[in-house]
Amino acid sequence: MPAGCTTWLPAAACAGGDMLLYLIPSAALALLLWIASGAHPFFFLFTAAGTLCHELAHFSVGLLTNAEPVGMSILPRKIRKPGKGHNWELGSVSFANLRWYNAAPAALAPLLILALPFGVAWWRTRHGWVFEPVDLLLTFILAPQFLSFWPSPVDWRLAARSWPWIPIGIIAVVTGMYGSQLLAIAKG
Numbered sequence: 001m002p003a004g005c006t007t008w009l010p011a012a013a014c015a016g017g018d019m020l021l022y023l024i025p026s027a028a029l030a031l032l033l034w035i036a037s038g039a040h041p042f043f044f045l046f047t048a049a050g051t052l053c054h055e056l057a058h059f060s061v062g063l064l065t066n067a068e069p070v071g072m073s074i075l076p077r078k079i080r081k082p083g084k085g086h087n088w089e090l091g092s093v094s095f096a097n098l099r100w101y102n103a104a105p106a107a108l109a110p111l112l113i114l115a116l117p118f119g120v121a122w123w124r125t126r127h128g129w130v131f132e133p134v135d136l137l138l139t140f141i142l143a144p145q146f147l148s149f150w151p152s153p154v155d156w157r158l159a160a161r162s163w164p165w166i167p168i169g170i171i172a173v174v175t176g177m178y179g180s181q182l183l184a185i186a187k188g
Contacts, residue, residue: 018129019121025139026117030146044076044090050144051076051090054110058093058155061109065102067095104162113149117142 037043051074062069074091081087095106120138151159175182 018125019118022121022125022129022135023117023142026142027146029139029143033143034147047090047144047147048074049141050113050146050148053113053116053145054148055091055093057109057112058106061112062093062095062102062106065105066097067099067102067106068097069093069106070096098158098161100162100164102162104159107155107158108151110149110151110155113145117145 033043033046037047055072055074059069059072061067071094072092076090079087079089098106120142124135124138
Protein backbone atom coordinates (compact mmCIF):
# COMPACT_ATOMS: atom_id res chain seq x y z
CA MET A 1 0.00 0.00 0.00
CA PRO A 2 1.13 3.57 -0.57
CA ALA A 3 3.10 5.23 2.21
CA GLY A 4 0.37 7.85 2.72
CA CYS A 5 -2.38 5.25 3.11
CA THR A 6 -3.03 6.12 6.75
CA THR A 7 -3.82 9.72 5.84
CA TRP A 8 -7.09 8.65 4.20
CA LEU A 9 -7.76 5.15 5.66
CA PRO A 10 -7.63 3.66 9.16
CA ALA A 11 -4.33 1.97 10.02
CA ALA A 12 -6.02 -1.45 10.22
CA ALA A 13 -7.24 -1.09 6.64
CA CYS A 14 -3.76 -0.14 5.48
CA ALA A 15 -2.16 -3.10 7.26
CA GLY A 16 -4.15 -5.58 5.15
CA GLY A 17 -4.06 -3.45 2.03
CA ASP A 18 -1.72 -5.75 0.12
CA MET A 19 -3.99 -8.69 0.84
CA LEU A 20 -7.06 -6.81 -0.34
CA LEU A 21 -5.25 -5.64 -3.44
CA TYR A 22 -4.19 -9.23 -4.13
CA LEU A 23 -7.81 -10.43 -3.90
CA ILE A 24 -9.33 -7.81 -6.25
CA PRO A 25 -8.76 -9.84 -9.45
CA SER A 26 -10.34 -12.94 -7.88
CA ALA A 27 -13.34 -10.95 -6.67
CA ALA A 28 -13.75 -9.34 -10.11
CA LEU A 29 -13.56 -12.75 -11.80
CA ALA A 30 -16.13 -14.05 -9.31
CA LEU A 31 -18.48 -11.25 -10.32
CA LEU A 32 -18.02 -12.12 -14.00
CA LEU A 33 -18.66 -15.82 -13.29
CA TRP A 34 -21.80 -14.94 -11.35
CA ILE A 35 -23.14 -12.83 -14.23
CA ALA A 36 -22.21 -15.48 -16.80
CA SER A 37 -23.72 -18.36 -14.80
CA GLY A 38 -27.06 -16.54 -14.88
CA ALA A 39 -26.82 -16.35 -18.65
CA HIS A 40 -26.02 -19.99 -19.38
CA PRO A 41 -25.78 -23.21 -17.32
CA PHE A 42 -22.39 -24.01 -18.90
CA PHE A 43 -20.78 -21.50 -16.54
CA PHE A 44 -21.83 -23.61 -13.55
CA LEU A 45 -18.76 -25.67 -14.48
CA PHE A 46 -16.53 -22.78 -13.39
CA THR A 47 -18.23 -22.61 -10.02
CA ALA A 48 -17.76 -26.33 -9.29
CA ALA A 49 -14.73 -25.76 -7.03
CA GLY A 50 -16.71 -23.30 -4.93
CA THR A 51 -19.70 -25.64 -4.75
CA LEU A 52 -17.44 -28.46 -3.61
CA CYS A 53 -15.95 -26.27 -0.86
CA HIS A 54 -19.42 -25.05 0.19
CA GLU A 55 -20.79 -28.57 0.57
CA LEU A 56 -17.60 -29.90 2.19
CA ALA A 57 -17.85 -27.10 4.75
CA HIS A 58 -21.40 -28.20 5.64
CA PHE A 59 -20.32 -31.84 5.71
CA SER A 60 -17.18 -31.42 7.83
CA VAL A 61 -18.72 -29.05 10.38
CA GLY A 62 -21.73 -31.38 10.51
CA LEU A 63 -19.36 -34.23 11.41
CA LEU A 64 -17.62 -32.15 14.07
CA THR A 65 -20.88 -31.00 15.69
CA ASN A 66 -22.66 -34.39 15.59
CA ALA A 67 -25.21 -33.31 12.97
CA GLU A 68 -24.56 -36.67 11.28
CA PRO A 69 -24.33 -35.86 7.56
CA VAL A 70 -25.90 -38.73 5.63
CA GLY A 71 -25.68 -37.53 2.05
CA MET A 72 -23.84 -35.07 -0.12
CA SER A 73 -24.26 -34.09 -3.75
CA ILE A 74 -22.38 -31.60 -5.89
CA LEU A 75 -24.25 -32.35 -9.10
CA PRO A 76 -26.36 -29.38 -10.25
CA ARG A 77 -30.04 -30.11 -10.66
CA LYS A 78 -33.02 -28.09 -11.72
CA ILE A 79 -35.56 -27.61 -8.94
CA ARG A 80 -39.08 -26.30 -9.23
CA LYS A 81 -40.02 -23.20 -7.26
CA PRO A 82 -43.74 -22.85 -6.62
CA GLY A 83 -45.08 -19.96 -8.67
CA LYS A 84 -41.59 -18.93 -9.82
CA GLY A 85 -40.61 -21.51 -12.44
CA HIS A 86 -37.30 -23.32 -12.08
CA ASN A 87 -34.04 -22.67 -10.32
CA TRP A 88 -30.74 -24.51 -9.99
CA GLU A 89 -29.53 -26.29 -6.88
CA LEU A 90 -25.76 -26.64 -7.21
CA GLY A 91 -25.28 -29.08 -4.34
CA SER A 92 -26.69 -30.30 -1.06
CA VAL A 93 -25.87 -32.03 2.19
CA SER A 94 -28.48 -33.81 4.28
CA PHE A 95 -28.22 -34.37 8.02
CA ALA A 96 -29.78 -37.01 10.28
CA ASN A 97 -29.25 -35.26 13.62
CA LEU A 98 -29.74 -31.52 13.13
CA ARG A 99 -30.56 -30.08 16.57
CA TRP A 100 -30.66 -26.68 18.26
CA TYR A 101 -26.99 -26.83 19.25
CA ASN A 102 -25.56 -27.86 15.88
CA ALA A 103 -27.96 -26.34 13.33
CA ALA A 104 -26.26 -22.93 13.12
CA PRO A 105 -22.67 -24.21 12.94
CA ALA A 106 -23.52 -26.83 10.29
CA ALA A 107 -25.74 -24.51 8.23
CA LEU A 108 -23.45 -21.45 8.40
CA ALA A 109 -20.21 -23.41 7.89
CA PRO A 110 -19.65 -22.01 4.37
CA LEU A 111 -18.75 -18.67 5.97
CA LEU A 112 -15.48 -20.37 6.92
CA ILE A 113 -14.62 -20.63 3.20
CA LEU A 114 -13.71 -16.94 3.23
CA ALA A 115 -10.64 -17.90 5.26
CA LEU A 116 -9.24 -19.68 2.18
CA PRO A 117 -8.82 -16.62 -0.08
CA PHE A 118 -7.59 -14.50 2.81
CA GLY A 119 -5.15 -17.22 3.88
CA VAL A 120 -3.75 -17.49 0.35
CA ALA A 121 -3.55 -13.69 0.10
CA TRP A 122 -1.65 -13.55 3.41
CA TRP A 123 0.70 -16.30 2.21
CA ARG A 124 1.43 -14.55 -1.10
CA THR A 125 1.85 -11.03 0.36
CA ARG A 126 3.42 -11.61 3.78
CA HIS A 127 6.99 -10.84 2.59
CA GLY A 128 6.07 -8.26 0.00
CA TRP A 129 4.25 -9.15 -3.15
CA VAL A 130 5.68 -9.60 -6.61
CA PHE A 131 3.40 -10.96 -9.34
CA GLU A 132 4.33 -14.47 -10.47
CA PRO A 133 2.58 -16.87 -12.88
CA VAL A 134 1.22 -18.87 -9.95
CA ASP A 135 -0.80 -15.79 -8.95
CA LEU A 136 -2.78 -16.02 -12.18
CA LEU A 137 -3.65 -19.64 -11.41
CA LEU A 138 -4.57 -18.71 -7.84
CA THR A 139 -6.91 -16.00 -9.15
CA PHE A 140 -8.90 -18.65 -11.02
CA ILE A 141 -8.87 -21.01 -8.03
CA LEU A 142 -9.96 -18.36 -5.51
CA ALA A 143 -12.71 -16.71 -7.59
CA PRO A 144 -15.30 -19.49 -7.04
CA GLN A 145 -14.67 -19.28 -3.29
CA PHE A 146 -16.08 -15.75 -3.29
CA LEU A 147 -19.26 -17.13 -4.86
CA SER A 148 -19.61 -20.05 -2.48
CA PHE A 149 -18.99 -18.66 1.00
CA TRP A 150 -22.45 -17.13 1.51
CA PRO A 151 -25.01 -19.53 2.99
CA SER A 152 -28.11 -20.17 0.89
CA PRO A 153 -31.62 -19.14 2.04
CA VAL A 154 -32.19 -22.78 3.07
CA ASP A 155 -28.99 -22.64 5.15
CA TRP A 156 -30.19 -19.50 6.94
CA ARG A 157 -33.56 -21.13 7.70
CA LEU A 158 -31.81 -24.18 9.15
CA ALA A 159 -29.50 -21.96 11.21
CA ALA A 160 -32.57 -20.27 12.70
CA ARG A 161 -33.19 -23.47 14.67
CA SER A 162 -30.27 -22.41 16.87
CA TRP A 163 -31.35 -18.77 17.01
CA PRO A 164 -32.51 -18.44 20.62
CA TRP A 165 -29.34 -20.08 21.86
CA ILE A 166 -26.86 -18.11 19.76
CA PRO A 167 -27.34 -14.78 21.63
CA ILE A 168 -27.39 -16.62 24.95
CA GLY A 169 -24.12 -18.35 24.03
CA ILE A 170 -22.50 -15.10 22.94
CA ILE A 171 -23.59 -13.38 26.16
CA ALA A 172 -22.23 -16.29 28.21
CA VAL A 173 -18.86 -16.22 26.42
CA VAL A 174 -18.53 -12.43 26.71
CA THR A 175 -19.54 -12.53 30.37
CA GLY A 176 -17.03 -15.29 31.04
CA MET A 177 -14.23 -13.42 29.32
CA TYR A 178 -15.00 -9.88 30.46
CA GLY A 179 -17.24 -10.40 33.49
CA SER A 180 -15.11 -8.50 35.99
CA GLN A 181 -14.67 -5.52 33.63
CA LEU A 182 -18.41 -5.43 32.88
CA LEU A 183 -19.20 -5.60 36.61
CA ALA A 184 -16.80 -2.71 37.29
CA ILE A 185 -18.47 -0.63 34.54
CA ALA A 186 -21.94 -1.45 35.90
CA LYS A 187 -20.96 -0.41 39.44
CA GLY A 188 -19.59 2.84 38.04
